[in-house]
Amino acid sequence: MRNLLNTTTHHDDQNDFLFPAVETALNFNLGTALDDAVLSASGWRKIFGTTEDDDTGRVSDVDATLVAIMADVCAEWFLEDRPQSAEPAVVLGTDSRPTRHSLAAICIRVLLARGIRPIYGGIVATPEIMAYTSRGSYAGFLLVTASHNPVGHNGLKIGAHDGAVVSPAIASLLAKRLETAVNDPSTVARVLRAVSSISDSTVASIYADVPRIKSETVHAYKSSIGVVTFGDDLLGPERRNAVRTAITDRGFGVVVDFNGSARAVSCDREFFEELGVRFHAINDVAGAFAHRIVPEGESLDPCRAELAAIRESDPVFSLGYVPDADGDRGNLVFADSTGVHALHAQQVFALACIAELSWLVWSDRLTYDSDGRAEQKVAIAVNGPTSLRIERIAELFDARVYRAEVGEANVVELARKLRNKGYLVRVLGEGSNGGNIVHPAQTRDPIHTVLGIIKLLLTPDAPERPSPLRIWYSKVCPSTEPPVAPELADVVRTLPKFTTTGAYEARAVLPVPSLDDGALRAQYEKTFAEVWPEIKAQLGAKLNVRTWEAINYNGTDEIHGIGRTHLSCGARCGYKILFKDDTGRHVGFVWMRGSGTEPVFRVMADIEGDNPELERQLLDRHISLIKRSIDPPAVR
Structure with missing residues (x-):
């Protein structure tokens, strides 16, 4: 050098x-x-x-x-x-x-x-x-x-x-x-x-x-954040001013743990402070990583501790975020009366979807007829392992959920195809990884996530225009009035209940030998079919599960059905077994995929309700079936 x-x-x-x-x-x-x-x-x-x-x-x-x-x-x-x-x-x-x-x-x-x-x-x-x-x-x-x-x-x-x-x-x-x-x-x-x-x-x-x-x-990035958040039409400045006034009236503070990332030398502080948000940063020297880079699990602890400490002297601080090294992925911590808590990646994405869909309704871009049906075709594009919680949220807004293979580029491409078919796709992303993309942005961004939550919590009611938060409450719990001074914890409590394996939990990573993924999927289907009566009995008591369906993900395609004709997706394609109740409603799934960025095999389970023990049992069964399917048919 x-x-x-x-x-x-x-x-x-x-x-x-x-x-x-x-x-x-x-x-x-x-x-x-x-x-x-x-x-x-x-x-x-x-x-x-x-x-x-x-x-x-x-x-x-x-x-x-x-x-x-x-x-x-x-x-x-x-x-x-x-x-x-x-x-x-x-x-x-x-x-x-x-x-x-x-x-x-x-x-x-x-x-x-x-x-x-x-x-x-x-x-x-x-x-x-x-x-x-x-x-x-x-x-x-x-x-x-x-x-x-x-x-x-x-x-x-x-x-x-x-x-x-x-x-x-x-x-x-x-x-x-x-x-x-x-x-x-x-x-x-x-x-x-x-x-x-x-x-x-x-x-x-x-x-x-x-x-x-x-x-x-x-400068270009800072300008784009404003366009994405408030729009570039004539009403954009009016929307921005409404949010800024609400922030000034109530006060709102954000803590960020930059963890030495590229965001440490970007416009985060400048943008938030111009909007009236109090801003406090730690680990803000680019390149000086204070802990592991991926913003999951233990990586959120320093931000959580800093938020707890600063709230003792300044309680307007109620939210924190932690980005990864290049600053696109980020997850959140939040404070309520009981302390400071880290959000799971799937929860962060669900909150972003609620915020942006409610904002569409508030800004009259999503309207409904007299029967409550959406007058626009609205969709959310996600990856295969995103929790079914998103379907429940989308149903409340009369929106559709479409799924692609893991990889942000696949989800972005799926959203493009949907827009070409006439769909309004405001929010998209990989729920399993946290963060979200808000159109017209083309990558996920923790600033957009935080701003979506600020808009949801602070945008006030106006004559003949209910606030985004009131819009959400009217759909998820119509008999309940939203709090006068809402906190993020109030919205978290309204999330549809699902129990999901975290992408970066130790049990979500399965060490395996070099695999022929197609052979593994084929063998897994045979093994799964053999034990289906046991799984059905296990899930049926709590979730009323009656049938299952196999789904392969390849690029932007979702391929339904069993048999090798549906398994020719190449290496590292996502594979899911979807569980349905007696009405055909999707109530859970297990998923697996060879990682595209790390030498590991990833697995997860997602089930409706607050059922951590059932989720654990289902994931354990899923892992045992994979292991039974590996040797000898799936090993090269």
Whole structure:
């Protein structure tokens, strides 16, 4: 590594990378290095350290060469895909993990070698780089990130010229090109010779522009938050003022545990304070991770403790959030009269759906006829393991729920298809992971989640216009008046009752050998059918379960039915057994999938009601059936 500049910008040291000699690199086994990576619609990721917790920031010559080939494959596609009106420029940024320096330096040189101008903003959050790209005339974006994965991981998130992550189809195309490129010595030689021809002064000029680009990305993102939250029509300012007045009248404070994430140098504080929200942050130095990155379980404890402490002197603080490294995923903690509590990811998503559907009604975008039927086609797009709680919420608004395979890109693509069919899709996301996407945003964002809750709790009643909270109460408990000074706990108590395995609980991860997923699903169905009478008896007493249905998820498709003709979904497709009562209503499911981002097999159960013991028994049975199905038929 050699230092190009002596200054730092936004907590980001600016370094260049010394590439290995071509002759040396041609002896690398890049195919093996790529085998350790995960290539999915959510991005390309792998461990760059010696372990997944390695925080030294060192990148081996083999991995550096692999990243160069990755960036070159992306660069070629950017040039092919960009509209004629878009300049040959790509927005580049990083999250805050230590290997960002090397990976960004590699990407800068590769883009320049391809004749593409890197628009480098240093550390930027995922929603920030997407907002900036969508408002400019660029070929796309590259974000150096491994999202919620541990600090030793890193990778590339690839975005198109419209600011959205590339579609699953494009992601698959690029993965195939990458697999070909790493095994082609002429490609490796071409890329390394090309990057070595880029002058240090040219690279230095890209780094010198970071402060200006970073200022622009923050401004674009801040503007987009307002559009998403309040709308860009003539009534947008009126809606914003109504919420700001309510915040001023009642007071509202938010605690954030940035945990060293990219959001630490974004616009969170500025946006909330301009809206009148009191704001308090901890762990706010980008790159200084105070605890594990994924914002689940124990990772919420520091925020919970800080919220409890600050409420002793300033009780207007009632909500907190914790983002992941690139700042798109986030989960919440909240305070009530009994203390401070962490919300489960599935609860966070359910609250976001309630908030946004109620806001649609309040803003007259969702209306009903005299029989209470929606006059617009309204849908929520989710992933396969999202709790059935969302169906119950959607039913109250006369909305439909559609499901896609795991992966934010799949859910976003499903929402696009639904909009093309005339559906209004305001809110979407992966309930199993927490957070939500609010259209027209194209990625989940904890700021949107928090703002949705603020709108739900604080927007007041007006003449002939009930508040969003009153709208929700009228649907879920029509005989009950909403509280005069509502707290989030009041809304949490109204959530339809479901018991669901948490995605990051230890029991949700099943260590298994290398699998043929299709063979496993086929064997699992046979095994499940054999023990169905026992499961039916177990569930029937409490949930009145009478039948079951198998569902496979592949991209945006939900494939119903049993048998191998329905199982040809390729590796890591989600698989679900859905339980129905005697009316055909869905009352629970078990689900499984080989992880697309980590070397584990994920499992879960979801059942209606407050039934933790039944959920535990069902998950245990599910795991035992998987284990019985693994050996020998499903092992390669």
